[in-house]
Amino acid sequence: xxxxxxxxxxxxxxxxxxxxxxxxxxxxxxxxxxxxxxxxxxxxxxxxxxxxxxxxxxxxxxxxxxxxxxxxxxxxxxxxxxxxxxxxxxxxxxxxxxxxxxxxxxxxxxxxxxxxxxxxxxxxxxxxxxxxxxxxxxxxxxxxxxxxxxxxxxxxxxxxxxxxxxxxxxxxxxxxxxxxxxxxxxxxxxxxxxxxxxxxxxxxxxxxxxxxxxxxxxxxxxxxxxxxxxxxxxxxxxxxxxxxxxxxxxxxxxxxxxxxxxxxxxxxxxxxxxxxxxxxxxxxxxxxxxxxxxxxxxxxxxxxxxxxxxxxxxxxxxxxxxxxxxxxxxxxxxxxxxxxx
Amino acid sequence: xxxxxxxxxxxxxxxxxxxxxxxxxxxxxxxxxxxxxxxxxxxxxxxxxxxxxxxxxxxxxxxxxxxxxxxxxxxxxxxxxxxxxxxxxxxxxxxxxxxxxxxxxxxxxxxxxxxxxxxxxxxxxxxxxxxxxxxxxxxxxxxxxxxxxxxxxxxxxxxxxxxxxxxxxxxxxxxxxxxxxxxxxxxxxxxxxxxxxxxxxxxxxxxxxxxxxxxxxxxxxxxxxxxxxxxxxxxxxxxxxxxxxxxxxxxxxxxxxxxxxxxxxxxxxxxxxxxxxxxxxxxxxxxxxxxxxxxxxxxxxxxxxxxxxxxxxxxxxxxxxxxxxxxxxxxxxxxxxxxxx
DNA sequence: CTGAAAGCGCTTACAG
DNA sequence: CTGAAAGCGCTTACAG
Numbered sequence: 001x002x003x004x005x006x007x008x009x010x011x012x013x014x015x016x017x018x019x020x021x022x023x024x025x026x027x028x029x030x031x032x033x034x035x036x037x038x039x040x041x042x043x044x045x046x047x048x049x050x051x052x053x054x055x056x057x058x059x060x061x062x063x064x065x066x067x068x069x070x071x072x073x074x075x076x077x078x079x080x081x082x083x084x085x086x087x088x089x090x091x092x093x094x095x096x097x098x099x100x101x102x103x104x105x106x107x108x109x110x111x112x113x114x115x116x117x118x119x120x121x122x123x124x125x126x127x128x129x130x131x132x133x134x135x136x137x138x139x140x141x142x143x144x145x146x147x148x149x150x151x152x153x154x155x156x157x158x159x160x161x162x163x164x165x166x167x168x169x170x171x172x173x174x175x176x177x178x179x180x181x182x183x184x185x186x187x188x189x190x191x192x193x194x195x196x197x198x199x200x201x202x203x204x205x206x207x208x209x210x211x212x213x214x215x216x217x218x219x220x221x222x223x224x225x226x227x228x229x230x231x232x233x234x235x236x237x238x239x240x241x242x243x244x245x246x247x248x249x250x251x252x253x254x255x256x257x258x259x260x261x262x263x264x265x266x267x268x269x270x271x272x273x274x275x276x277x278x279x280x281x282x283x284x285x286x287x288x289x290x291x292x293x294x295x296x297x298x299x300x301x302x303x304x305x306x307x308x309x310x311x312x313x314x315x316x317x318x319x320x321x322x323x324x325x326x327x328x329x330x331x332x333x334x335x336x337x338x339x340x341x
Numbered sequence: 342x343x344x345x346x347x348x349x350x351x352x353x354x355x356x357x358x359x360x361x362x363x364x365x366x367x368x369x370x371x372x373x374x375x376x377x378x379x380x381x382x383x384x385x386x387x388x389x390x391x392x393x394x395x396x397x398x399x400x401x402x403x404x405x406x407x408x409x410x411x412x413x414x415x416x417x418x419x420x421x422x423x424x425x426x427x428x429x430x431x432x433x434x435x436x437x438x439x440x441x442x443x444x445x446x447x448x449x450x451x452x453x454x455x456x457x458x459x460x461x462x463x464x465x466x467x468x469x470x471x472x473x474x475x476x477x478x479x480x481x482x483x484x485x486x487x488x489x490x491x492x493x494x495x496x497x498x499x500x501x502x503x504x505x506x507x508x509x510x511x512x513x514x515x516x517x518x519x520x521x522x523x524x525x526x527x528x529x530x531x532x533x534x535x536x537x538x539x540x541x542x543x544x545x546x547x548x549x550x551x552x553x554x555x556x557x558x559x560x561x562x563x564x565x566x567x568x569x570x571x572x573x574x575x576x577x578x579x580x581x582x583x584x585x586x587x588x589x590x591x592x593x594x595x596x597x598x599x600x601x602x603x604x605x606x607x608x609x610x611x612x613x614x615x616x617x618x619x620x621x622x623x624x625x626x627x628x629x630x631x632x633x634x635x636x637x638x639x640x641x642x643x644x645x646x647x648x649x650x651x652x653x654x655x656x657x658x659x660x661x662x663x664x665x666x667x668x669x670x671x672x673x674x675x676x677x678x679x680x681x682x
Numbered sequence: 683c684t685g686a687a688a689g690c691g692c693t694t695a696c697a698g
Numbered sequence: 699c700t701g702a703a704a705g706c707g708c709t710t711a712c713a714g
Contacts, residue, residue, distance in 0.1 A: 004690095004691055004692085005691065005692065005693095006691080016691090016692080016693090017693080017694080020692070020693060020694085021693090021694095024693090048691080048692070049690085049691050049692065050692095051690080051691080051692085052690070052691035052692035052693085053691080053692050053693070054692090055690090055691080055692070055693095056691080056692045056693040056694080057692085057693065057694095
């Protein structure tokens, strides 16, 4: 039976208005009064009713985090980082997983955030204009990670530059037949083409830079899973003229590729090089060379952007530069090493 | 500007009480009236104010999920599974990460869930009696995963049997010098000794079953990270009489062990066998033999238990049996294979 | 089956 | 600096 403002007012010998003001730190209250009220509240173990103050103010102090798939490391990491920023700022975080097209449609069809949160942090889902408008119509401030929309704050990664850097690394090592393992979600996937095709474009850029003519047969587009990476790698190995290296659009795909290579008895990086994308928590343990794109940083920045928006700041977009992390999965192709001293 | 009950009442030509009852499906309303009200609501795009109904009813239809560390696969997976059950049942999920002792203490010191949620799903944190009492004093129904407390619903795994089965598998293969990589969190860690020492006890059981005398030097207790597993494995390899196999208390530790073994030029399972614990999403891709303990299942069952409690059911505890998943990281020790045909 | 009225527990102009 | 009062938008006995 939580006590109410009234009980505190009685005990402190003041009105409820004074209690309300004193406890929230509103200025214009005698220090002595404030002290008295605080003591009374303390003694009664009083804590203001959330529902009541939300009803009275219209603000929920809650942020909804909307994510395609909670169990992917990338998303969990972003949410964790964002959550720390949000809760330190006094916001509750409401979790919404939109793992299927049905859930996604249902979510946007009804005003599901109305009165539930003040803002939404949307990860990866490439919102349609209608979806974004729906959120705003529900009074939500919105911040995006992994996509950009006019009028909304967002943080994204220079993925084209990232794909280019990853590929250039292999080219510098002497590779010329380089495959690309890209992410291509099934139609209707809530992931909506994330991470973006930008990484593929960067791969092509690097080839062009080096005067290597692109081979469409080396470009794979699969679901973003270890197994899919595995399967694509297997296919690549059966080509008439197989590649000597691969750049994967995610570390998960790279893990799959590594599994296939190992299964085929090939040495990495001796016989084959692979570079991933993410700097996944486990990339280090398998010695994977990969692109780090500041995953936690993305969450942190997005949360800060959302809070700024809630505080009235105009929308802003933040762009992160990915960095190559060289580990043990890349080396010159065997052909070259054979002739070296 | 969301419309109110009043506006719907006006449009439908009834009282607000009738609107409230009609829209919530309360029995005792003429079907024709209900229909009329629903149409009016539809036309106005009306949706009841959450704060108002929460204030009026005292129920939030929200569940707090309390977790030590969001970015660990195990937790993310449990939350995802629990979240699906909860949201299908009409509950919002509020995320609370207690990643440091400070956050944990602050969380339990103040009535942080009061009026925020109807129940709490607590993962892995081994709640003290006071912490559990604090939650209940805040009117929370509680369900636990990974620990057991009198009066609270919970789902746990038969970890002792699991540790035993993992170890027995190696013994059956012919191993006798078997190390154990256990989880021992730093004092003050919010993880509070999870997964439980039960796994270690099971390991000892299996040795005893086989008449193998235990060697305390083979029992390692480290933080639950890939790097710690790596380091412990390195130490084990420098022993005067090194083990030929290891059972790790988590797949993360096992991944670390694998990395060290590979780095040392040892073949797995040729030169060394390892079995993990979790059946981590990536265990398959590295061919890790491991104990599956139904991670998603734990989340699902705990969510169902919590909902049942919220519906007035008595506390219940569910016990899951872990299963050995044999993959490619275990084989007879070399000594034995050398003499086989 | 329906309505008038009180109540849930805050916050916030408005006066003083 | 403080208080009386209205208002936030629902739900729920209580009557009829």
